[in-house]
Amino acid sequence: MSAPLRRAEARWAFWLLLPALAGIGIFTVLPTLGSFLLSFAQWDLLGAPKWVGLANYQDLAGDPLFYRVMLQTGVFVLLYVVFDVALALGLAIALNQKVRFQALYRTAYFMPVVTSMVAGAILWSWIFDPRTGLLNALLALFHLGPVRWLSDTHWALPSLVMVSVWKNLGYDMLLFLAGLQAVPAQQLEAASLDGANGVQRFRFVTLPMLGPTLVMVTMMATIRAFQTFDTVYLMTEGGPHRSTTIIGFWLFQNAFTYFKLGKASALAYILFAVLVALSGLQWWARRRLSHQEDA
């Protein structure tokens, strides 16, 4: 192709890219840089931001509540990821058997994924209602409870985990299902001809092939859990006694309740750093897994 033609093509590329890149630049890249600068400043949205160096980070490092929030976030993420991944994998395995009404199940499990979390929170607040809720009615059948799900400091965080699992389970189940369907049937047959039982086939054939999917789903669930906000805001407001204040909600409070925008930005960057580190870990794990396959 001639040079003028090539230049004309590049010019067209510029115009075709402009709307998308302008949008992403103004509304994602610019704020990301702005947030970084703000994390070194004190600002209440009214006056001019004041440069304070590392003070926001130092304040956080000296704040006992920061450690409590991080610990609670860690507990929330761990509980969520364990239950979500285990249930999603179990259901995907069940769905991968030759069961009837596959499409019906898929739709039922997927309904929460397309439902707004606000609607979900309203539905679950009602299910959690200590006096008239469905959950305590079920427990009463076994002469258990009543549990004050959202207002008991021990139960509030696990209750939020339950709602988050309900919301996203269908999505992760689908990812596992796609991974399971990629396992070649011949290998499973060969294994059973060699005398492997169902558990052994799963352990030695399916699971190694599922490795990359498992890493990916675990990773996505972790990232999602770290960013949880809606349920906390709508169902517990961080309480009772701050027992459900996890990082996303605390960040929001700092920004829009206490108007400490610098501190909120510092928190956002700490969260970002954690997520980037976890992504690095995922990349490393996937590489290791694919090397194992080669070997």
Add this chain to the structure above:
Amino acid sequence: MRQKTWLATLVLALGALAMAAPFLLMLGTSLMTYAQTIAYPPEWWPQPATLENFRKALTETPILRYFLNSLLVAGVTVVGQVVTGSMAGFAFARLRFKGRGALFFAVLATMMVPVYINLVPLFALVSMLGWVDTYQALILPGLAGPFGIFLFRQWFLNLPTELEDAARIDGCSPWDLYWRVALPTALPAIATLAIFEFLASWNTFLWPLVVTHSDAVRTLPVGLAAFRSSMSEVTDWGLLMAATAIAVLPAIAVFVLGQRYFVRGLLEGAVKD
């Protein structure tokens, strides 16, 4: 083998019931009279069933306003995403220019940025422009995004080059290639992105929560949250469930109708790296 299928069916059916229970309760309660919703011990089945709560929600509360706001914001967002995404995706897939790979990588990298990073500066930007509590604050930040670009690039990479070569020989400009040759083949990608962005916009909460505070522009999720807290003294569960159903049912309908495209879009989003 048969035994295993039975076990799988049992697990799936119980799980599906647990997943669907909140929705069944929602529908049941939305059809109850007020007296029935406050009965103790609680009642689970509407008797008699009435549409009164839906009538009230649509005529005596701002729910219809929220619904129309959501529809407007989601509609414009979908159109914007399809236009910006298909143009940029086409450029990344079919046009040659310097720095193409690096630029595409940078676009993908923005997927990693958590919403919280941008929340504060974006709010500052929007308030500086005087856009707080306006439609443009809800719409403009969502008109372009990395997922749409990724999806269309993927689609256009698979176009046969013969088609393109023939068009080039005929003297087509890159714009004609995009508009007349590539885009008409991309209907499945358009449908995928449209459903995906519609649902994302319909359900998003945090950003509208931050930038709106009047009923005139509030979208359904924020409006619904405000509506619920407005009855914190005495909750009329029947009315609240009818309002919730009005927010939930369109999303489920869109999902069921576009399931094929939506599910594929989700899977592609997951394997983006």
